[in-house]
Amino acid sequence: MVMVSVFWLAFNFGIHIVLVNIIIGLAVLVPLFKYFGMKRNDSDLVNLSRKMMKWYAITYGVAGVFGTAFTVFLFSFYPFFTDVIGNLLLVPFGISIVFVGLNFFSLIAYWYGWDHWSSKTHNLIGILMGASAIMIPFGFRQVFAFLNEPIGLSFSSTNQPYLNVITAYTNPTFWPIYFKSIDGALTAGMIATMGGFGLIYLINSENKKYFEKSINMLLLPSLIGLLLMIPLGFWYLESLSGIPYKFNNIMGGLGWVIGNDGISYNFSWLFVLSMILTAIQVLAIIYIFYKGIKGSLISKGTAYSSVIAAASAVGTIESMEMLNAFSQYPRFIASLGNQQIASLPYPWNITLSTALNLTDYNSLAAAPFATFFTSVMMALMIVVLGIFIYVILFKK
Template sequence: MIPQVYFIALVFGIHIVAVNLGIALSTIIPLLKRKADLTRNERLDGIAKGIFRIYAAIYAIAGVMGTAFTVFLLSFYPEFIGIAGNITLLPFGIAILSILVHFLAIVLYYYGWDSFPRWAHLSSGILLAITAYTIPLGFRLVFAFLNTPAGLKIDGKPYIDAFEALANPTFAPLYLKSIFGAITFGSLFISALSAYRIARERSEESSQIYSTSLRIAVIGTFIMLILGPWYSMSLISTPMKFNNIFRSFGWGLGGVETVDMSWLFLIKIILIAVQIYAILRLMFGNVNFKLSALATTSAAFTILTGEYLNMFSQYPYFLANLPIVADKIPEPWRTVLGRALYLENVSPLANDPTLLSITALGIAILLAAIGYFIYETLIKGE
């Protein structure tokens, strides 16, 4: 693979893990705050506010890495962005609008914590949670389209028919898998935080949060064991992607195969096994911070490997079904899309060795800054 792909993968990987954790926390925090208000439990209120502080830091990291990902795409693949931006305007619009409203909800929820009436603060919390789910809704529509271009119409220029795009065979399992994976990961993260607090100072609130989040993680893991195979089977509509992942295991379809990604799928399966092992130990044992941290870490890397598997299993194309659907696309769009949707068709400037070195240095500085930010905001104060 060309080096530009690795740069994009690195920043996207950090972004997507932070985003998944954010989806869960933006759901859990309003629920904890609501319970604290109803029971007038100031200690629980303090815990919820502390978790919100963590979420704000995670959202900042997700935003920075998401911006870096966008800048890399614009710099390396200007032709792809120009074409894809027009074709997928509707789903991108849903995601961008949701991001803006979500940021507004974060501001309102934070500054209204002790100053808004309870109904108003709860309303901003509901808005926070809803937009956390509509952001990935838009992006998963784009990812499903890149699996197989359901809804692609060409009437003078390419565009997406929204209703046909929603019927994309890979959209529903991909979106649901993302949501339940995020909730599972976030629940394990909260259980690890609670286990850490319990190890330092046992409290009824921390114990309740720990047991509840662990139960949610168990349910989420079980659901993921259903959604994962469902998404894998939906990839039958994308033969090249299916073959790249599964042909080495003896499951293949007729069609194109470009790169063997079975090794990454195997790593993901091992991580899932580690996660299940840790959760089972936690279910039938005492509170254990190390096991909780292991379950959380394996869940994070499961999400990461899953996203990389989804990205790279269609290499070298942005659109996995491009070789199959190319003959159905009229000229000149067949040539235009064939060039724009080819991952190795990077901007000529992006291949300059000096610029690649500067890019690598910039990423190193960015990662160092994020590490320092995490230390200052989450570790040093604690």
């Protein structure tokens, strides 16, 4: 049975991280499309960009809600761990928070400055919007890399832990997961955009021109991005070879085991699922290419294919993020087992022996009444968000 703490963390993080990936993609695509539309005097492309801007703003807001919920649950179930890691990794968290702020304010400025500022000013804000979105994972993925292996963790003469930030960014798992994240976010954003316009074309054929624009602009780049995910994914997997516990939980079920520890929890099925979903995206995009060669690039069939590709892209992000998280269960830091924790200076070898274990959660936060109340409030929140999305996007 899944622990209530793990369920709520996975539920909120899963939704949040999917939306964040789409946000990063849209933050780059929106100003890019608007720039090309203005340069080519293509009003349809400018209008398409404006529609995407609305998607971007809504996705940003909903992602923020679930990101906040995830943080609240993390504090509630694991207060000591959150306090220690929050202070230790203050710089990486700070880097991301700065760029989150820049992205938020550039989003607002870009939205409200659309018809009010000069094209040059608007384009500069668009560059800031895209660049700040790409830089958000630069801090957060460092946190993930640290949770793989605590490279940069040092202790003062009084045994107080601190992070050597420069050393931390030499973590062999950081650069693979960062570049993989950026490529994945841009690719998912492109595929989600095509799927979104494919869906509104299926709902109303008057939107055909927008679907056609998105396909013409994004079909080839999205295929390139998908194919690039393969070497980047295996680069990250290879970087985990120095962490046998996590690597074996990912690949052990497929017969690839490192060291003598064996498999603690077999999550190879999530890896296989991710590969299947990636293959579905590739096949859907190749099908659209094929229909284009045959002279029917824009049709109900290619629209359905784009929607399938978009749904598979969302599923791929979810499955890969869950694989990365669950493969180190029940450890907060994958490379630190009981023996490694015991080798840390006193008193951290004592206090962290429980704080770094997901099974040692705050029992008060998981009490039956708290769980019931939380479930009711989360259900209400989801209903409200559903109504919000409907009113903004669909209500006439």
